[in-house]
Amino acid sequence: MTAALLHSLFHVAAFCMLPPLFLGAINKTKALIAGRRGPALLQVYFDLFKLLRKDMVLSETTTGVFLAGPVVAVVTAIGAGLLTPVAGHGAPLVFAGDFVLFCYLLALGRFFTISAALDTGSPFEGMGAAREAAYSCLAEPALFVGLAALSHVSGSMTLSGIVEGTDIAPISVIALVAAAWFLVLLAENSRIPFDDPNTHLELTMIHEVMVLDHSGPAFGLVLYGAALKLFVMSALLSAVALPFGALHPLPGWAVFLCAMLAMAVIIGAVESGMARLRLNVAPKLLFCASLLSAFALVLLARA
Amino acid sequence: MAPLLLRTRLRAGHAISVVLTLIASLLGAGGALLALSGAAAERLEIVWNWPGGALSLQADGLAGVFLLSIHLIAGLTAVYGLEYWPLRHYPGHGRKLLFFSGLMTGAMTLIVLAGNGMLLLVAWEVMAISGYFLVTAESDKAGVPEAGWNYFIASHASGLLLLAFMAVLGHATGSYNFSDGAATGVDGPTANLLFILALAGFGIKAGIFPFHVWLPAAHANAPSHVSALFSGVVIKMGIYGLVRALWILPAPPAWWGAALLLLGGVTAVYGMAFAVNQQDIKRLLAYSSVENMGIVLMAIGVATLGKTANEPLWIALGLCAALLHVWNHSLFKPALFLGAGAVLHAAGTREMERLGGLAKSMPWTARVVLVGAVAICGLPPLNGFVSELLLYVGLFHVQGAATLSAWPAGAFAIGALSLTGGLALLCFTKLYGVVFSGVPRQVLDSTPRDPGWRMRAPMLLLAAACVLLGLAAPWLLPALGSVAGAWAPGLDVRLALEGAMETARGASVAAGLLLGSVAALWGALRWRARGALGRTMPTWGCGYTAGTPRIQYTASSFAQILAAQFEWLLHPITRTPRVDHLFPGPASFSQNTPDLILERALEPGARRIAEQMIRLRFLQHGRVQFYVLYLAVALILFLVLSQ
Numbered sequence: 001m002t003a004a005l006l007h008s009l010f011h012v013a014a015f016c017m018l019p020p021l022f023l024g025a026i027n028k029t030k031a032l033i034a035g036r037r038g039p040a041l042l043q044v045y046f047d048l049f050k051l052l053r054k055d056m057v058l059s060e061t062t063t064g065v066f067l068a069g070p071v072v073a074v075v076t077a078i079g080a081g082l083l084t085p086v087a088g089h090g091a092p093l094v095f096a097g098d099f100v101l102f103c104y105l106l107a108l109g110r111f112f113t114i115s116a117a118l119d120t121g122s123p124f125e126g127m128g129a130a131r132e133a134a135y136s137c138l139a140e141p142a143l144f145v146g147l148a149a150l151s152h153v154s155g156s157m158t159l160s161g162i163v164e165g166t167d168i169a170p171i172s173v174i175a176l177v178a179a180a181w182f183l184v185l186l187a188e189n190s191r192i193p194f195d196d197p198n199t200h201l202e203l204t205m206i207h208e209v210m211v212l213d214h215s216g217p218a219f220g221l222v223l224y225g226a227a228l229k230l231f232v233m234s235a236l237l238s239a240v241a242l243p244f245g246a247l248h249p250l251p252g253w254a255v256f257l258c259a260m261l262a263m264a265v266i267i268g269a270v271e272s273g274m275a276r277l278r279l280n281v282a283p284k285l286l287f288c289a290s291l292l293s294a295f296a297l298v299l300l301a302r303a
Numbered sequence: 304m305a306p307l308l309l310r311t312r313l314r315a316g317h318a319i320s321v322v323l324t325l326i327a328s329l330l331g332a333g334g335a336l337l338a339l340s341g342a343a344a345e346r347l348e349i350v351w352n353w354p355g356g357a358l359s360l361q362a363d364g365l366a367g368v369f370l371l372s373i374h375l376i377a378g379l380t381a382v383y384g385l386e387y388w389p390l391r392h393y394p395g396h397g398r399k400l401l402f403f404s405g406l407m408t409g410a411m412t413l414i415v416l417a418g419n420g421m422l423l424l425v426a427w428e429v430m431a432i433s434g435y436f437l438v439t440a441e442s443d444k445a446g447v448p449e450a451g452w453n454y455f456i457a458s459h460a461s462g463l464l465l466l467a468f469m470a471v472l473g474h475a476t477g478s479y480n481f482s483d484g485a486a487t488g489v490d491g492p493t494a495n496l497l498f499i500l501a502l503a504g505f506g507i508k509a510g511i512f513p514f515h516v517w518l519p520a521a522h523a524n525a526p527s528h529v530s531a532l533f534s535g536v537v538i539k540m541g542i543y544g545l546v547r548a549l550w551i552l553p554a555p556p557a558w559w560g561a562a563l564l565l566l567g568g569v570t571a572v573y574g575m576a577f578a579v580n581q582q583d584i585k586r587l588l589a590y591s592s593v594e595n596m597g598i599v600l601m602a603i604g605v606a607t608l609g610k611t612a613n614e615p616l617w618i619a620l621g622l623c624a625a626l627l628h629v630w631n632h633s634l635f636k637p638a639l640f641l642g643a644g645a646v647l648h649a650a651g652t653r654e655m656e657r658l659g660g661l662a663k664s665m666p667w668t669a670r671v672v673l674v675g676a677v678a679i680c681g682l683p684p685l686n687g688f689v690s691e692l693l694l695y696v697g698l699f700h701v702q703g704a705a706t707l708s709a710w711p712a713g714a715f716a717i718g719a720l721s722l723t724g725g726l727a728l729l730c731f732t733k734l735y736g737v738v739f740s741g742v743p744r745q746v747l748d749s750t751p752r753d754p755g756w757r758m759r760a761p762m763l764l765l766a767a768a769c770v771l772l773g774l775a776a777p778w779l780l781p782a783l784g785s786v787a788g789a790w791a792p793g794l795d796v797r798l799a800l801e802g803a804m805e806t807a808r809g810a811s812v813a814a815g816l817l818l819g820s821v822a823a824l825w826g827a828l829r830w831r832a833r834g835a836l837g838r839t840m841p842t843w844g845c846g847y848t849a850g851t852p853r854i855q856y857t858a859s860s861f862a863q864i865l866a867a868q869f870e871w872l873l874h875p876i877t878r879t880p881r882v883d884h885l886f887p888g889p890a891s892f893s894q895n896t897p898d899l900i901l902e903r904a905l906e907p908g909a910r911r912i913a914e915q916m917i918r919l920r921f922l923q924h925g926r927v928q929f930y931v932l933y934l935a936v937a938l939i940l941f942l943v944l945s946q
Contacts, residue, residue: 056832060839061742063662064825065673067832071825079817095809096802097696101683103721104691105817107728108682114732115673118856120842121660121741126856133732134864137725144695144721148714152703157696213843217831283868290718297714300705 008092010253015081019231020044020224022264029268044227051220059213061121069116070211070218073225076109081232083159085239087252087259090160099147099159102236103140106188106229110136117210128209131279135194135206135286139184142289146177149296150240163239173296178241180292185237187286189230192271194282234263317390320401321381324408328378331370331412338367339782346418359418361482364786365550366415368626369536369543372633373415376535377408379761380528383641386757387528387648396440403433404532414540420469420479427465427540431458434537437529438521450520453901457507457517461541464504468548471497487553494553501548502562509541511600512570515593516901519577522589523653527644530585531637534592539629542599546625549607550790557611561712563604564701568719570597575726576869579733579862580896584643584653587734588636591679594723595632598694599625601716605697610791612707615799620697622787623780623803628690631772635678635687638765642672645758646738649751655737655858662739667753667763669739674766676731678773681724684814686772692810693803695720729865737858744852773814776807859894866894874899 024041031038040046058066083102085091091098114133117125147162153173154165166174187194190207199205211222238259277285347360362370381404390397410433413426435458439451473479475489475497489497503514510518518538522530549555574593581587602625609617645668646661647653662669674685681691698720701713753759772779784800844850859866866875873896880890922933 056835058832058835058839059842061660061663061740061842062839063666063669063740064829065662065740067828068821068825071828072821075817075820075824078820079813093809093813095805097692097699097806098809100692100695101810101813104681104683104688104724105813107680107724108677108817111677111680111682111728111732114728115736115740118732118736119662119740121852121855122842122844123850123854123856124845126736126861129732129736130856130861130864133729133861134868137722137729137865138868140721140725141718145714145718148699148702148717151699152705152714155703157699212845216835218828221828279864280867283864294718297702301711 004089007089011086011089011092012082015084015228015231015235016078018260019227020048022231022234022260023227025261025264026268026271029265030272033269033272044223048220048224051223052217054216056216056218059120062119062213065112066116066119066213067218069112069119070214070221070225072112073109074221074228076105077225077228077232080105081228081235084232084235085160085163086235087239087242087255089252090158090164094158094160096157099151099157099162102159103143103147106233107136107140109225109229113210116214120213122213124209125212128206131195131206132190132210135187135282138283138286139187139289142180142184142286142293145290145293145297146180149173149177149293149300152297152300159236163236166240167243170299173299174241176292176296176299178237180289180296181233181237181240183285183289183292185230185233186267186270187282187289188233189226191230191267193274193277193285196276231260234260234267238263317385317397317401320405321385324381324405325378327405327408328374328381331374331408332378334362335367335370335374338362338370339364339786348418357419358422359480359482360416361418362416364782364789365543365546365626368629368783368786369415369539370412372539372630373408373411373536376532376633376637377404379764380404380532380535380637380641383528383531383644383758383761384526386755387644388526399436400440400526400529403436404529407433407437407532407537411536411540415543418480418482420472420481423481423544424462424465424469428462430537430540431455431462434458434533437533438525440526440529441524444524446520447524450517450524453517454521457514461504461507461514464500464507465544468497468500468504471500481547481551487551489553491556495556497548497552498555498559501545501552502566505541505544505548506566507541509538509545509596509600510570510574510593511541511566511596512573512593513900513904515570515574516898516905518593519586519589519898522592522640523583523585527585527640527647530589531640531644534588534640535633535637538592538596539633542596542603542625542629545600546603546622546790549603549610555607555611557608557707557709560604560608560611560701561709563607564601564698564709564712564716567597567600567602567604568716570594570600571723572597572719572726573872575723575730576865576872577896577898579726579730580859580866580873580875580894582655582858582895584646584655584734584738585640587655587730588639588643591727591730592632592636594727595628595636595679598691598720598723599628599632601720602628602690602694602697604712604716605694605701606787606790608701608707608709608713609697610794611709612704613794614700614704615791615794615796616802617697617700618791618794619784619787619796619800619803620693620700620806622790623783623800624690624693624697626783626786627693627776627779628687631678631686631690631769634765634768634772635675635685638671638762638769639675639679641758641762641765642668642675645754645762646751648754648758650747655734657745658738659744659852659855660740660742661751664751665739665753667759669735671762671766672739673735674769676735678769680727680731682728683810684770684773684817686769686776688814689773689776689807689810691720691724692806696803696806726865729862733858733861737856737861741855742852744855744857770818774811774818777804777811780804780807859892866896872899874903 023044082093083098114129117129150162153169195206349358410426410430417423475493507514571594574590578587578590606618606621678685678687681687698717702710788796875896877894
């Protein structure tokens with residue numbers, strides 16, 4: 001009982017504290033590949049502290065929804081983190097159907113991020129909001145059909161059970177779903193090839209352009225929420241891709257940390273290796289992601 | 304009936320009739336609660352000299368579920384109508400509106416209580432015809448007569464199919480009894496025929512694809528509180544009929560459930576894809592009703608497959624999801640329609656491209672629409688999430704059952720439901736963002752204001768109910784579960800309900816935590832921003848300082864990326880200006896998305912049939928004696944055939 005409680009506490013602490021480090025690891029990887037020294041590994045923490053101390057500027061067109069955007073994004077990402085299983089022990093919160101809550105929490109965060117962007121009345125932020133809504137709409141089937149394929153194997157209705165069940169799943173199914181979810185991860189978190197997190201040129205972006213008017217602590221929450229979401233989705237993907245469901249809890253944490261480091265390196269490598277796709281090509285890549293998930297189901301139908 | 308008796312000049316006439324409606328609604332809702340809490344069905348049989356047998360009424364749990372939403376919405380929309388459609392401003396059709404909404408509410412009550420097929424048909428016709436008069440209340444406005452005709456034809460098609468259903472049922476069972484287990488004895492082909500007739504007949508009323516053609520125009524053109532009544536409860540009568548029909552039919556083959564899942568999935572995606580591309584608030588809401596009926600149909604499909612596969616858990620999940628979603632939709636959709644009515648009332652238009660920035664001048668309406676939008680997207684912590692969650696779990700059970708031949712239909716439905724969820728998010732962020740956020744796109748004659756309390760109170764009540772139902776699902780599920788238990792006699796649904804309860808408890812706990820932590824953090828950020836609230840700046844224009852409200856992102860451009868992806872389905876009519884000179888003059892862009900089935904299939908088809916029918920004109924020459932001859936010949940023919 002106390003062991004489970006300790007693990008839950010550690011889980012919450014890890015999911016709240018590590019995301020900025022994860023972002024730092026990605027940035028470091030990109031810098032090293034490009035031959036630069038790059039920002040410090042802890043730079044995102046410094047940025048967050050700086051933003052929290054700053055004052056805020058609000059636009060005169062905004063309403064309460066504008067501040068709700070970053071708040072809901074952070075709260076829902078933490079909530080999704082509580083539902084994410086880690087190798088060796090399940091998630092702190094488990095119930096039949098929790099995977100739907102996981103996906104819908106992220107959707108709720110998106111709803112308010114988009115609404116906050118539209119709340120400013122800025123045409124640029126409207127553009128970013130429209131792209132975010134359209135891309136994530138096409139990414140949703142890939143996520144759910146992939147979940148369906150994995151739950152078809154394990155017969156489980158909880159995220160922890162689904163992830164544990166991947167130990168017995170055919171490698172081809174795991175590979176297809178992992179590939180599809182990796183595309184979803186890149187699209188949902190506005191990474192290359194869907195969006196470039198580094199540019200601050202308004203017309204090229206999705207996520208950054210939606211938060212142009214947020215400043216100070218509100219922008220800090222935006223940054224933190226984005227890092228949380230990236231961390232949570234990476235954690236889920238690594239848990240699915242690695243067959244360590246029945247591991248002892250303590251080595252489980254070690255595996256988890258190594259896997260997350262590997263994820264950061266992979267994401268950094270992908271971002272260093274390719275350019276952003278043209279806006280009208282990106283939806284096709286997301287259709288591909290849905291098809292990959294669907295193929296995983298077709299493979300299961302044959303088995 | 305009160306408005307018929309009251310004189311138009313009587314100032315208090317409207318108030319009196321609303322008070323009477325409220326009393327009736329309270330009685331009806333009280334009866335519904337009794338029916339829901341009671342284990343056994345109350346029956347009333349009156350022997351009547353009537354073709355088809357006795358006048359039989361039954362008030363069981365299923366009837367209670369629908370009665371509750373009928374009377375809640377009828378009461379609230381009547382109060383809303385006091386301010387929205389006051390009798391003294393609309394002396395011409397104000398009384399008509401009051402009378403027929405009362406009549407329609409009565410007819411719907413009778414439909415869900417009818418234990419006899421013939422009685423149901425009569426009530427069905429009364430509902431359909433009073434609906435026609437409600438849709439055509441403003442028959443002098445453009446588009447209204449067409450919408451009315453569409454509705455009228457669709458209602459009659461539905462009535463005819465149901466007449467056929469009752470006739471086949473009567474022929475197969477020997478009675479028109481329309482209560483549980485009445486037709487368990489019918490053989491396979493007859494049962495299949497009955498299923499198809501019920502799906503088509505009730506499906507027309509529910510707006511199931513491809514029978515939805517009447518719905519968008521009718522809902523958009525009726526007065527807003529009537530639209531709320533239509534979307535909130537009238538289309539649910541189709542769902543009621545389908546659930547009742549599946550109750551009385553024998554054990555379903557697997558293809559019934561698969562057909563329901565496929566049809567529901569297609570309906571949901573189709574409805575939402577069209578909703579995304581509407582620029583008229585009420586048309587958008589109407590298409591989203593099509594989508595929601597698709598979701599309910601999928602849930603019924605899960606329950607039906609549960610009956611096929613003897614899986615009580617699927618029945619519990621499927622039927623609870625279907626009935627809960629019926630309740631949910633009858634809360635958030637009327638809230639949104641009443642909100643749209645308030646916007647129309649204040650700003651004088653329902654074109655989203657002309658609106659904007661209303662959250663500043665109409666804060667209460669904005670809050671209600673925001674709650675409705677989050678709820679209708681099925682997002683936690685509101686009520687829509689609980690029913691979609693139950694449906695998802697049910698669908699995952701179906702697609703995980705490799706022994707069931709219909710499991711691919713479950714996988715298809717999962718894909719369709721997730722795509723629908725994404726589309727809904729786009730659609731309703733667009734609705735709220737374009738209408739309420741930013742700055743007004745057009746200068747209006749007067750600043751739009753929030754309506755008075757008689758319009759505001761019903762909207763706020765509905766929004767509050769959306770929040771409450773998101774938290775209270777575990778306490779509602781036992782009542783719905785006992786309906787599911789009665790729906791599938793012989794299976795221990797009560798025990799399986801515990802599985803659904805676990806899911807509902809999870810959703811409820813998550814909703815509570817979410818509401819609490821969002822409120823706390825939002826309060827903290829707001830407190831931190833207290834200094835900035837006093838000295839606001841213009842939105843940053845990225846260096847461009849000469850912006851006008853017209854450069855804001857519009858509804859069409861917000862949906863453009865998706866419209867481009869779904870062009871093969873939507874066939875939007877786009878008028879793009881040609882900009883070819885160095886200094887182009889003013890130009891305009893417009894895009895509208897007419898209904899695919901109506902414009903591309905039904906109307907050309909009907910026109911072709913009408914052209915062919917001209918050849919039969921010679922039969923119709925105006926000589927009465929020949930008409931009498933036709934009658935006599937037809938009568939003799941039928942007499943010979945029936946021997």
